[in-house]
Amino acid sequence: MKARYQYRFYPTDQQRQSLAQLFGCVRVVWNDALAFCKQSEKLPGYNKLSGLLTQAKKTELRQWLSDVSSVPLQQSLRHLETAYKNFFNSRNGKRKGKKVGMPKFKKKTNTQSAEFTKAAFQLKKDSVYLAKIGDIQPVWSRELPSEPSSVTVIKDCAGRYFLSFVVEINPVNAVAKNRSIGIDLGLHIFAAMSSGEKRTSPDYSKSDRKIRKLQKKLARQPKDSRRREITRIRIAKEHNRISDTRKDFLHKLSTKIVSENQTIVLEDLNVSGMVKNRRLARAISLQGWREFRNLCEAKSDKFGREFRTVSRWEPTSQICSDCGYKWGKLDLKVREIICINCNSRHCRDENASRNIERQGIFGGSFPQKTPAQSRHGASARL
Numbered sequence: 001m002k003a004r005y006q007y008r009f010y011p012t013d014q015q016r017q018s019l020a021q022l023f024g025c026v027r028v029v030w031n032d033a034l035a036f037c038k039q040s041e042k043l044p045g046y047n048k049l050s051g052l053l054t055q056a057k058k059t060e061l062r063q064w065l066s067d068v069s070s071v072p073l074q075q076s077l078r079h080l081e082t083a084y085k086n087f088f089n090s091r092n093g094k095r096k097g098k099k100v101g102m103p104k105f106k107k108k109t110n111t112q113s114a115e116f117t118k119a120a121f122q123l124k125k126d127s128v129y130l131a132k133i134g135d136i137q138p139v140w141s142r143e144l145p146s147e148p149s150s151v152t153v154i155k156d157c158a159g160r161y162f163l164s165f166v167v168e169i170n171p172v173n174a175v176a177k178n179r180s181i182g183i184d185l186g187l188h189i190f191a192a193m194s195s196g197e198k199r200t201s202p203d204y205s206k207s208d209r210k211i212r213k214l215q216k217k218l219a220r221q222p223k224d225s226r227r228r229e230i231t232r233i234r235i236a237k238e239h240n241r242i243s244d245t246r247k248d249f250l251h252k253l254s255t256k257i258v259s260e261n262q263t264i265v266l267e268d269l270n271v272s273g274m275v276k277n278r279r280l281a282r283a284i285s286l287q288g289w290r291e292f293r294n295l296c297e298a299k300s301d302k303f304g305r306e307f308r309t310v311s312r313w314e315p316t317s318q319i320c321s322d323c324g325y326k327w328g329k330l331d332l333k334v335r336e337i338i339c340i341n342c343n344s345r346h347c348r349d350e351n352a353s354r355n356i357e358r359q360g361i362f363g364g365s366f367p368q369k370t371p372a373q374s375r376h377g378a379s380a381r382l
């Protein structure tokens with residue numbers, strides 16, 4: 001199966017210039033092609049667009065496109081073709097997951113990227129040679145698992161540069177340690193699991209405060225001023241820090257959960273329907289739940305696991321996960337409860353996660369009703 005391995009690099013001044021030129025060309029090719037697609041009655045395919053690119057290079061207006069490697073420009077056209085395909089498949093329901101919108105025009109201020117296929121890059125001992133850019137020295141934070149089939153150069157909004165390789169990796173952990181797991185996602189504790197484990201979310205409050213301060217500063221600074229630009233980059237960097245920490249946390253957690261369990265049950269969170277809140281911390285956790293769900297679902301596919309969701313309307317926190325006794329709505333402040341029917345003591349979130357698991361596996365029915373049986377009786381009978 002395919003995976004991406006990403007490494008940071010620090011270009012020389014010369015490389016920085018060459019890359020800026022390349023990114024500009026990739027952007028122009030994409031935007032020209034997209035404009036052409038928009039005014040065409042029948043959507044042109046890659047071959048047609050590629051022919052147009054060859055023609056365009058012969059005109060005075062676009063001849064500078066020949067100054068950069070042609071491979072990333074052609075890849076840009078392939079990406080556009082894929083973007084259209086994804087859009088159509090998403091619209092007619094062939095593609096599951098998040099809705100994909102129409103391809104958009106690329107802006108100079110967005111993240112920039114250029115893809116090199118095998119013919120246009122070469123892996124050397126410590127460096128990577130890119131056609132018409134030169135040797136790039138990435139920070140090899142981990143070893144490449146196999147020969148990459150392509151590499152994408154990325155410059156993000158905060159001005160950081162990355163090489164992102166596509167490599168083939170062997171699927172790991174064919175057999176899961178456990179049959180199933182239920183996970184309750186929350187604000188207080190990010191994930192409470194039916195296995196009894198809990199994970200709290202990383203603390204973003206420091207970055208949160210910094211961003212709010214910088215945004216106030218930004219609002220006071222005159223438009224198009226140099227100092228405003230500096231503030232904008234500082235804000236982008238702080239957002240990057242949050243998103244890097246979050247991604248790292250979510251990736252590690254989802255990999256662990258999916259590799260260890262055969263069936264993963266999550267609550268179906270209708271995140272977009274939730275109450276909007278201005279506080280960043282809350283916005284981040286909402287974003288985190290969505291990302292976590294997507295990661296678990298995608299990784300379940302790759303690991304051959306089953307991913308299930310239960311309706312968020314199920315009263316998962318109102319029922320005893322041992323005996324099924326319904327105690328009703330609990331105040332958010334109540335973190336622990338003792339069931340008056342079977343006398344078992346529950347942590348609120350863990351109890352919810354066990355109900356989520358049961359709901360996902362047994363469809364809500366209780367496989368055993370006698371309070372004498374231990375809470376592990378359910379999984380033993382699976």
Ligand SMILES: [Zn+2]
Nearest residue numbers: 320323339342
């Ligand atoms: Zn009970």
